[in-house]
Amino acid sequence: MSSRHDLQTRLERGIAALGVSLPAGAVERLLDYRALLARWNATYNLTAIRDPGEMVSRHLIDSLAILPYVQGQTLADLGTGPGLPGIPLAIAAPERQVLLVDSNGKKVRFLREAIRSLKLENVRAVQSRVEEVEGQFDCVTARAFASLEDMLAWGGHLLTKDGIWLAMKGKHPDEELPGVPVGFEVRAIHTLAVPDVGGERHLVVLGRTAA
Structure with a gap:
């Protein structure tokens, strides 16, 4: 078993490699979140890892690789599943209001327990299909959630006029780019170097096209 000290070392090394700065106490809360996820995962199978x-x-x-x-x-x-990337991003920026959306009841129960036990006052979780979520947001994130076409068709209404959509992908999503719906455009595609994670990681940045 990895000790908490070993995990903290690994986490701090990764944060340093990413070059991101986190508020005081964030590393401890991230490790508490991981421990809670592991505990629930034994019963509810929230993640394959x-x-x-x-x-x-x-x-x-x-x-955290997309934090910048x-x-x-x-x-x-x-x-969001068990809160990824939403909970780490919320811990990294407690002044930002974060909404976690998932249609799976047991995952949302876990999210609510994580919000309560980690005292994440800037976070709320809703069990809903993406199409039915209301409101608009400066930033929308989605990790391995759907094709660019589907995610924008289902959730594009959630993006403010000047907002950005951050779609986390594995390999470069060349074949998905033609499917980006009218009204949206790809602003950038970043190759992410994530310490200790094999395989390709890409971040697609999208926004609304100027009217």
Whole structure:
């Protein structure tokens, strides 16, 4: 078993490699979140990743890799599952209001327990299909959630006029780009270097086209 000290070392090394700065106490809260996820995962199977070190790399550090691209005061994380990337992003920026959206009841129960036990006052969770969520957000995130075409068709209404959509992908999504709906455009595609995570990682940044 990896000790908490080992996991903290791995997490801090990853944060340093990403070059992101986090508020005081964030590392402890991230580790508390991982521990809570592992505990619930034993019963509810919320994530296929069970190795503690892998959870740090593939969940926490992978989520924080997009932190430099997040903007605005409000964020919606669609298809968040057990809170990825939404909870790590919320811990990293407690002044930002974060809405976690998932249609799976047991995952939303976990999210509400994580919000309560980690005292994440800037976060709320809703069990809903993306199409039925109301409101608009400065930033929308989605990790391995759907094709660009589908995610914007279902959730495009959630983006403010000047907001940005951050779609986390594995390999470069060349074949998805022609499907971006009218009214939206790809602003940038960033290759992410995530410490201790093999395989390609890409971030597609989208926004509304100027009227």
